[in-house]
Amino acid sequence: DVKVTQSSRYLVKRTGEKVFLECVQDMDHENMFWYRQDPGLGLRLIYFSYDVKMKEKGDIPEGYSVSREKKERFSLILESASTNQTSMYLCASSLSSGSLDTQYFGPGTRLTVL
Amino acid sequence: GQNIDQPTEMTATEGAIVQINCTYQTSGFNGLFWYQQHAGEAPTFLSYNVLDGLEEKGRFSSFLSRSKGYSYLLLKELQMKDSASYLCAGAGGSYIPTFGRGTSLIVHP
Numbered sequence: 486d487v488k489v490t491q492s493s494r495y496l497v498k499r500t501g502e503k504v505f506l507e508c509v510q511d512m513d514h515e516n517m518f519w520y521r522q523d524p525g526l527g528l529r530l531i532y533f534s535y536d537v538k539m540k541e542k543g544d545i546p547e548g549y550s551v552s553r554e555k556k557e558r559f560s561l562i563l564e565s566a567s568t569n570q571t572s573m574y575l576c577a578s579s580l581s582s583g584s585l586d587t588q589y590f591g592p593g594t595r596l597t598v599l
Numbered sequence: 600g601q602n603i604d605q606p607t608e609m610t611a612t613e614g615a616i617v618q619i620n621c622t623y624q625t626s627g628f629n630g631l632f633w634y635q636q637h638a639g640e641a642p643t644f645l646s647y648n649v650l651d652g653l654e655e656k657g658r659f660s661s662f663l664s665r666s667k668g669y670s671y672l673l674l675k676e677l678q679m680k681d682s683a684s685y686l687c688a689g690a691g692g693s694y695i696p697t698f699g700r701g702t703s704l705i706v707h708p
Contacts, residue, residue: 489641520698525607525700526700527686527698527699527700527701528642528686528688528698528701529698530695530697533695543695575641575642584694585629585630585649585690585694585696586694587632587644587647588632588634588642588644588696589644590641590642590643591641592640592641593640593641
């Protein structure tokens with residue numbers, strides 16, 4: 486079974502703090518994704534990566550950065566957290582960068598910024 | 600750009616059949632997914648369509664019409680555990696899917 490894990494299920498941070506969200510997948514997938522999910526807005530893509538050290542902006546990258554130093558790990562960084570970044574963050578992975586594959590999602594991190 | 604549209608909420612009765620529609624407008628087309636997401640949990644894969652027609656998988660079926668930019672998810676013999684959000688995700692010219700806002704299905708006894 487594919488397993489995607491995220492470092493925290495719940496996180497509370499203060500405005501202005503630097504926040505790291507970690508995601509690890511154990512199936513040697515090439516693609517990894519970070520989404521945020523808000524009521525009424527659905528899943529919105531923040532960033533994705535199709536290889537180590539490679540990253541591409543999604544639909545809403547502002548206020549976020551990412552890091553992929555190892556194939557299995559994809560980190561989302563909020564450089565200076567703001568209250569409008571309070572959300573559910575979902576990480577996903579898929580097999581190949583050259584084809585459309587099923588995405589496997591982690592359990593999510595519910596981030597609250599006070 | 601890509602636009603995925605699906606109803607916000609639907610209700611149905613246990614044992615019944617429900618059809619959740621999804622329309623899409625994409626530049627090119629590489630396939631369409633349906634995912635199920637229970638409250639507080641991660642989305643999980645249900646189906647994938649790239650060719651026109653119906654794909655059946657147990658109680659769940661998914662249909663695609665590429666010419667109409669239209670798909671539906673059909674759930675038969677509804678059970679209480681089918682209460683969840685159902686996410687339609689389409690991929691246009693790239694291999695990165697765009698998600699709709701999800702349809703919240705409430706199954707009543």
